[in-house]
Amino acid sequence: MKFYTNKMLSNSSKYALKAVMYLALHTEENNKMMVKDISERINVPKAYIAKLLQELAKRKIISSAKGPKGGFYSSPSNKNRTIMEVIEVIDGKKKMESCVLGLEDCNEQHPCPIHSLIGPLKSKMIDLLDSKTINDLAQDLALNKVFLPI
Protein backbone atom coordinates (compact mmCIF):
# COMPACT_ATOMS: atom_id res chain seq x y z
CA MET A 1 0.00 0.00 0.00
CA LYS A 2 1.16 3.41 -0.79
CA PHE A 3 3.13 5.50 1.64
CA TYR A 4 1.25 8.02 3.66
CA THR A 5 2.67 10.84 5.72
CA ASN A 6 -0.03 11.06 8.28
CA LYS A 7 0.36 13.26 11.30
CA MET A 8 -1.21 14.73 14.36
CA LEU A 9 -0.52 18.31 13.40
CA SER A 10 -0.73 19.86 9.96
CA ASN A 11 2.49 21.09 8.46
CA SER A 12 1.10 24.56 8.78
CA SER A 13 0.73 24.41 12.53
CA LYS A 14 4.13 22.82 12.95
CA TYR A 15 5.68 25.69 11.05
CA ALA A 16 3.59 28.16 12.97
CA LEU A 17 4.77 26.72 16.26
CA LYS A 18 8.38 26.93 15.20
CA ALA A 19 7.96 30.53 14.16
CA VAL A 20 6.12 31.48 17.31
CA MET A 21 8.80 29.87 19.48
CA TYR A 22 11.52 31.54 17.56
CA LEU A 23 9.94 34.95 17.83
CA ALA A 24 9.30 34.47 21.54
CA LEU A 25 12.98 33.82 22.06
CA HIS A 26 14.59 36.29 19.73
CA THR A 27 12.38 39.32 19.32
CA GLU A 28 10.63 42.06 21.23
CA GLU A 29 8.87 45.29 20.37
CA ASN A 30 12.05 47.14 19.53
CA ASN A 31 13.79 44.23 17.95
CA LYS A 32 11.56 43.00 15.18
CA MET A 33 12.32 40.47 12.52
CA MET A 34 11.29 40.35 8.87
CA VAL A 35 9.63 37.43 7.14
CA LYS A 36 12.71 36.83 5.06
CA ASP A 37 14.90 36.35 8.12
CA ILE A 38 12.37 34.29 10.04
CA SER A 39 12.02 32.06 7.04
CA GLU A 40 15.75 31.46 6.91
CA ARG A 41 16.17 30.91 10.63
CA ILE A 42 13.41 28.35 11.01
CA ASN A 43 13.97 26.82 7.62
CA VAL A 44 10.50 27.22 6.16
CA PRO A 45 9.77 28.65 2.68
CA LYS A 46 9.29 32.39 2.78
CA ALA A 47 5.97 32.59 0.95
CA TYR A 48 4.57 29.84 3.08
CA ILE A 49 5.55 31.17 6.47
CA ALA A 50 4.55 34.67 5.44
CA LYS A 51 0.96 33.63 5.12
CA LEU A 52 0.99 31.91 8.46
CA LEU A 53 2.66 34.84 10.20
CA GLN A 54 0.01 37.17 8.89
CA GLU A 55 -2.74 34.99 10.25
CA LEU A 56 -0.98 34.64 13.60
CA ALA A 57 -0.61 38.40 13.81
CA LYS A 58 -4.25 38.99 12.96
CA ARG A 59 -5.19 36.64 15.79
CA LYS A 60 -2.78 38.29 18.22
CA ILE A 61 -0.57 35.28 18.68
CA ILE A 62 2.30 37.45 17.54
CA SER A 63 2.62 41.17 16.77
CA SER A 64 3.61 43.00 13.62
CA ALA A 65 4.44 46.41 12.21
CA LYS A 66 4.46 47.53 8.61
CA GLY A 67 6.95 49.64 6.74
CA PRO A 68 10.67 50.14 7.16
CA LYS A 69 11.89 48.95 10.54
CA GLY A 70 8.78 46.83 10.62
CA GLY A 71 8.50 43.10 11.03
CA PHE A 72 7.14 40.54 13.42
CA TYR A 73 7.79 40.18 17.12
CA SER A 74 6.47 38.65 20.27
CA SER A 75 5.08 40.92 22.97
CA PRO A 76 4.68 39.92 26.60
CA SER A 77 0.96 39.42 26.14
CA ASN A 78 1.58 37.38 23.01
CA LYS A 79 3.68 35.06 25.10
CA ASN A 80 0.74 34.30 27.34
CA ARG A 81 -1.17 32.57 24.58
CA THR A 82 -1.30 28.81 24.85
CA ILE A 83 0.13 26.24 22.51
CA MET A 84 -3.35 25.03 21.75
CA GLU A 85 -4.32 28.51 20.68
CA VAL A 86 -1.55 28.53 18.15
CA ILE A 87 -2.72 25.21 16.78
CA GLU A 88 -6.32 26.32 16.68
CA VAL A 89 -5.60 29.49 14.78
CA ILE A 90 -3.99 27.48 12.04
CA ASP A 91 -5.77 24.15 12.03
CA GLY A 92 -9.15 25.22 13.24
CA LYS A 93 -10.98 24.25 16.36
CA LYS A 94 -11.99 20.65 16.43
CA LYS A 95 -8.67 19.38 15.17
CA MET A 96 -7.31 17.67 18.22
CA GLU A 97 -10.62 17.02 19.80
CA SER A 98 -12.10 14.83 17.12
CA CYS A 99 -12.27 11.18 17.99
CA VAL A 100 -9.71 8.77 16.75
CA LEU A 101 -12.24 6.78 14.79
CA GLY A 102 -14.22 9.92 14.30
CA LEU A 103 -17.56 8.38 15.10
CA GLU A 104 -20.34 10.78 15.94
CA ASP A 105 -21.69 8.93 18.90
CA CYS A 106 -18.43 7.89 20.50
CA ASN A 107 -17.84 9.40 23.92
CA GLU A 108 -16.98 8.55 27.50
CA GLN A 109 -20.35 7.02 28.13
CA HIS A 110 -20.52 5.18 24.84
CA PRO A 111 -16.90 4.53 23.91
CA CYS A 112 -15.65 2.68 20.86
CA PRO A 113 -12.88 0.16 21.54
CA ILE A 114 -10.17 2.57 20.51
CA HIS A 115 -11.63 5.37 22.50
CA SER A 116 -11.43 3.52 25.78
CA LEU A 117 -7.88 2.60 24.89
CA ILE A 118 -6.28 5.88 23.99
CA GLY A 119 -8.99 8.36 24.86
CA PRO A 120 -7.55 9.13 28.31
CA LEU A 121 -4.06 9.69 26.93
CA LYS A 122 -5.42 11.98 24.30
CA SER A 123 -7.29 13.99 26.91
CA LYS A 124 -4.09 14.45 28.82
CA MET A 125 -2.34 15.60 25.68
CA ILE A 126 -5.03 18.17 25.04
CA ASP A 127 -4.93 19.38 28.63
CA LEU A 128 -1.21 19.90 28.37
CA LEU A 129 -1.42 21.87 25.18
CA ASP A 130 -4.24 23.88 26.68
CA SER A 131 -2.34 24.80 29.81
CA LYS A 132 1.15 25.44 28.45
CA THR A 133 1.80 28.93 27.22
CA ILE A 134 4.28 30.07 24.65
CA ASN A 135 6.14 31.64 27.52
CA ASP A 136 6.38 28.33 29.37
CA LEU A 137 8.07 26.72 26.44
CA ALA A 138 10.28 29.72 25.85
CA GLN A 139 11.48 29.38 29.44
CA ASP A 140 12.40 25.76 28.88
CA LEU A 141 14.26 26.78 25.78
CA ALA A 142 16.06 29.57 27.54
CA LEU A 143 17.19 27.18 30.25
CA ASN A 144 18.52 24.85 27.58
CA LYS A 145 16.30 22.10 28.87
CA VAL A 146 15.10 21.66 25.32
CA PHE A 147 16.15 22.78 21.85
CA LEU A 148 14.44 24.43 18.97
CA PRO A 149 15.40 22.33 16.00
CA ILE A 150 15.47 24.14 12.70
Place this chain on the structure above:
Amino acid sequence: MKFYTNKMLSNSSKYALKAVMYLALHTEENNKMMVKDISERINVPKAYIAKLLQELAKRKIISSAKGPKGGFYSSPSNKNRTIMEVIEVIDGKKKMESCVLGLEDCNEQHPCPIHSLIGPLKSKMIDLLDSKTINDLAQDLALNKVFLPI
Protein backbone atom coordinates in the same frame (compact mmCIF):
# COMPACT_ATOMS: atom_id res chain seq x y z
CA MET B 1 -8.16 30.75 8.32
CA LYS B 2 -9.67 27.91 6.47
CA PHE B 3 -11.04 24.89 8.20
CA TYR B 4 -8.87 21.82 8.33
CA THR B 5 -9.92 18.33 9.32
CA ASN B 6 -6.64 17.17 10.66
CA LYS B 7 -6.36 13.85 12.41
CA MET B 8 -4.14 11.30 14.01
CA LEU B 9 -5.24 8.46 11.78
CA SER B 10 -6.05 8.61 8.10
CA ASN B 11 -9.62 7.93 7.10
CA SER B 12 -8.37 4.78 5.50
CA SER B 13 -7.04 3.29 8.70
CA LYS B 14 -10.12 4.30 10.61
CA TYR B 15 -12.27 2.47 8.11
CA ALA B 16 -9.89 -0.47 8.14
CA LEU B 17 -10.11 -0.68 11.92
CA LYS B 18 -13.86 -0.64 11.83
CA ALA B 19 -13.93 -3.39 9.24
CA VAL B 20 -11.39 -5.51 11.08
CA MET B 21 -13.31 -5.20 14.32
CA TYR B 22 -16.54 -6.02 12.63
CA LEU B 23 -15.14 -9.10 10.96
CA ALA B 24 -13.54 -10.26 14.19
CA LEU B 25 -16.92 -10.14 15.87
CA HIS B 26 -19.21 -11.42 13.17
CA THR B 27 -17.35 -13.83 10.92
CA GLU B 28 -15.32 -17.01 10.92
CA GLU B 29 -14.04 -19.39 8.27
CA ASN B 30 -17.42 -20.90 7.55
CA ASN B 31 -19.34 -17.71 7.94
CA LYS B 32 -17.82 -15.24 5.53
CA MET B 33 -19.11 -11.86 4.54
CA MET B 34 -19.03 -10.09 1.19
CA VAL B 35 -17.75 -6.60 0.56
CA LYS B 36 -21.20 -5.34 -0.16
CA ASP B 37 -22.50 -6.40 3.22
CA ILE B 38 -19.46 -5.24 5.14
CA SER B 39 -19.76 -1.89 3.44
CA GLU B 40 -23.36 -1.54 4.56
CA ARG B 41 -22.78 -2.71 8.09
CA ILE B 42 -19.89 -0.43 8.86
CA ASN B 43 -21.19 2.42 6.77
CA VAL B 44 -18.24 2.93 4.45
CA PRO B 45 -18.53 3.22 0.64
CA LYS B 46 -18.25 -0.15 -1.06
CA ALA B 47 -15.53 0.68 -3.57
CA TYR B 48 -13.48 2.32 -0.87
CA ILE B 49 -13.64 -0.41 1.72
CA ALA B 50 -13.12 -3.04 -0.98
CA LYS B 51 -9.67 -1.73 -1.71
CA LEU B 52 -8.77 -1.66 1.95
CA LEU B 53 -10.09 -5.16 2.58
CA GLN B 54 -7.98 -6.47 -0.28
CA GLU B 55 -4.88 -4.95 1.18
CA LEU B 56 -5.68 -6.23 4.66
CA ALA B 57 -6.20 -9.72 3.26
CA LYS B 58 -2.94 -9.62 1.36
CA ARG B 59 -1.17 -8.71 4.58
CA LYS B 60 -2.99 -11.42 6.56
CA ILE B 61 -4.82 -9.06 8.87
CA ILE B 62 -7.99 -10.70 7.64
CA SER B 63 -8.69 -13.71 5.41
CA SER B 64 -10.53 -14.02 2.14
CA ALA B 65 -11.90 -16.53 -0.36
CA LYS B 66 -12.93 -15.95 -3.95
CA GLY B 67 -15.92 -17.17 -5.85
CA PRO B 68 -19.41 -18.12 -4.75
CA LYS B 69 -19.68 -18.57 -1.02
CA GLY B 70 -16.52 -16.51 -0.80
CA GLY B 71 -15.95 -13.33 1.12
CA PHE B 72 -13.87 -11.99 3.97
CA TYR B 73 -13.54 -13.32 7.46
CA SER B 74 -11.35 -13.24 10.52
CA SER B 75 -9.46 -16.38 11.49
CA PRO B 76 -8.08 -17.06 14.95
CA SER B 77 -4.58 -16.17 13.83
CA ASN B 78 -5.88 -12.99 12.20
CA LYS B 79 -7.24 -11.97 15.56
CA ASN B 80 -3.79 -12.10 17.06
CA ARG B 81 -2.55 -9.21 14.97
CA THR B 82 -2.15 -5.96 16.84
CA ILE B 83 -3.99 -2.71 16.33
CA MET B 84 -0.76 -1.07 15.32
CA GLU B 85 -0.28 -3.63 12.60
CA VAL B 86 -3.63 -2.72 11.12
CA ILE B 87 -2.66 0.91 11.11
CA GLU B 88 0.74 0.21 9.61
CA VAL B 89 -0.65 -1.82 6.76
CA ILE B 90 -2.78 1.08 5.69
CA ASP B 91 -0.89 4.17 6.70
CA GLY B 92 2.63 2.89 6.37
CA LYS B 93 5.25 2.50 9.01
CA LYS B 94 6.44 5.77 10.41
CA LYS B 95 2.97 7.22 10.73
CA MET B 96 2.55 7.29 14.45
CA GLU B 97 6.18 7.42 15.25
CA SER B 98 7.02 10.64 13.53
CA CYS B 99 7.62 13.58 15.82
CA VAL B 100 4.99 16.15 16.40
CA LEU B 101 7.06 18.90 14.92
CA GLY B 102 8.62 16.39 12.61
CA LEU B 103 12.16 17.60 13.11
CA GLU B 104 14.88 15.22 12.06
CA ASP B 105 17.08 15.64 15.05
CA CYS B 106 14.44 15.73 17.74
CA ASN B 107 14.65 12.85 20.17
CA GLU B 108 14.80 11.98 23.84
CA GLN B 109 18.32 13.28 24.19
CA HIS B 110 17.75 16.37 22.10
CA PRO B 111 14.05 17.18 22.54
CA CYS B 112 12.20 20.08 21.04
CA PRO B 113 9.86 21.89 23.47
CA ILE B 114 6.82 20.04 22.22
CA HIS B 115 8.56 16.73 22.33
CA SER B 116 9.32 16.94 26.02
CA LEU B 117 5.74 17.98 26.57
CA ILE B 118 3.75 15.34 24.79
CA GLY B 119 6.43 12.86 23.81
CA PRO B 120 5.88 10.62 26.83
CA LEU B 121 2.14 10.50 26.29
CA LYS B 122 2.63 9.64 22.68
CA SER B 123 4.99 6.82 23.58
CA LYS B 124 2.37 5.37 25.85
CA MET B 125 -0.17 5.58 23.09
CA ILE B 126 2.11 3.73 20.75
CA ASP B 127 2.86 1.07 23.34
CA LEU B 128 -0.83 0.49 23.83
CA LEU B 129 -1.56 0.13 20.16
CA ASP B 130 1.43 -2.17 19.84
CA SER B 131 0.36 -4.47 22.62
CA LYS B 132 -3.39 -4.66 22.07
CA THR B 133 -4.54 -7.31 19.63
CA ILE B 134 -7.66 -7.35 17.55
CA ASN B 135 -8.81 -10.14 19.79
CA ASP B 136 -8.36 -8.01 22.90
CA LEU B 137 -10.67 -5.38 21.54
CA ALA B 138 -13.11 -7.95 20.26
CA GLN B 139 -13.32 -9.31 23.80
CA ASP B 140 -14.15 -5.90 25.16
CA LEU B 141 -16.80 -5.55 22.52
CA ALA B 142 -18.25 -8.98 23.25
CA LEU B 143 -18.49 -8.07 26.92
CA ASN B 144 -20.35 -4.90 26.01
CA LYS B 145 -17.73 -2.86 27.76
CA VAL B 146 -17.45 -0.82 24.60
CA PHE B 147 -19.42 -0.36 21.40
CA LEU B 148 -18.61 -0.45 17.74
CA PRO B 149 -20.21 2.68 16.36
CA ILE B 150 -21.20 2.50 12.73
Place this chain on the structure above:
DNA sequence: AAAAAAACATGATATTAATCATATAAAGGA
Protein backbone atom coordinates in the same frame (compact mmCIF):
# COMPACT_ATOMS: atom_id res chain seq x y z
C1' DA C 1 5.65 64.57 -1.34
C1' DA C 2 7.87 60.78 -3.22
C1' DA C 3 10.21 56.56 -2.83
C1' DA C 4 11.26 52.51 -0.51
C1' DA C 5 10.39 48.91 2.80
C1' DA C 6 7.81 46.25 5.07
C1' DA C 7 3.28 43.46 6.19
C1' DC C 8 -1.38 42.26 4.22
C1' DA C 9 -4.76 40.20 1.17
C1' DT C 10 -5.86 37.29 -2.25
C1' DG C 11 -5.43 33.93 -5.47
C1' DA C 12 -2.88 30.30 -8.38
C1' DT C 13 -0.52 25.94 -8.68
C1' DA C 14 1.17 21.52 -7.10
C1' DT C 15 1.01 17.56 -4.29
C1' DT C 16 -1.24 14.23 -1.47
C1' DA C 17 -5.12 11.81 0.25
C1' DA C 18 -9.84 10.24 -0.37
C1' DT C 19 -13.11 8.25 -3.25
C1' DC C 20 -14.90 5.82 -7.15
C1' DA C 21 -14.84 2.65 -11.24
C1' DT C 22 -13.78 -1.19 -14.12
C1' DA C 23 -11.46 -4.94 -16.18
C1' DT C 24 -9.21 -9.53 -14.64
C1' DA C 25 -8.66 -13.88 -12.17
C1' DA C 26 -10.11 -17.55 -9.22
C1' DA C 27 -13.63 -20.64 -7.30
C1' DG C 28 -17.92 -23.09 -7.17
C1' DG C 29 -22.22 -24.87 -9.14
C1' DA C 30 -25.06 -26.38 -13.14
Place this chain on the structure above:
DNA sequence: TCCTTTATATGATTAATATCATGTTTTTTT
Protein backbone atom coordinates in the same frame (compact mmCIF):
# COMPACT_ATOMS: atom_id res chain seq x y z
C1' DT D 1 -17.06 -27.35 -19.41
C1' DC D 2 -19.30 -23.03 -18.98
C1' DC D 3 -21.60 -19.63 -16.37
C1' DT D 4 -22.00 -17.08 -12.19
C1' DT D 5 -20.04 -15.17 -8.20
C1' DT D 6 -16.82 -13.43 -5.65
C1' DA D 7 -12.19 -11.22 -4.56
C1' DT D 8 -8.02 -8.90 -6.97
C1' DA D 9 -5.42 -5.54 -9.53
C1' DT D 10 -5.08 -1.32 -11.40
C1' DG D 11 -6.25 3.05 -12.63
C1' DA D 12 -9.30 7.48 -12.83
C1' DT D 13 -11.43 11.19 -10.52
C1' DT D 14 -12.34 14.39 -6.82
C1' DA D 15 -11.25 16.88 -2.71
C1' DA D 16 -8.11 18.57 0.65
C1' DT D 17 -3.63 20.33 1.90
C1' DA D 18 0.63 22.34 1.05
C1' DT D 19 3.18 25.54 -1.47
C1' DC D 20 4.13 29.54 -4.24
C1' DA D 21 3.35 34.18 -6.34
C1' DT D 22 1.86 38.86 -6.86
C1' DG D 23 -0.57 43.10 -6.36
C1' DT D 24 -2.15 46.45 -2.36
C1' DT D 25 -1.70 49.04 1.80
C1' DT D 26 0.74 51.13 5.51
C1' DT D 27 4.78 53.26 7.47
C1' DT D 28 9.24 55.28 7.48
C1' DT D 29 12.90 57.88 5.41
C1' DT D 30 14.62 61.35 2.30
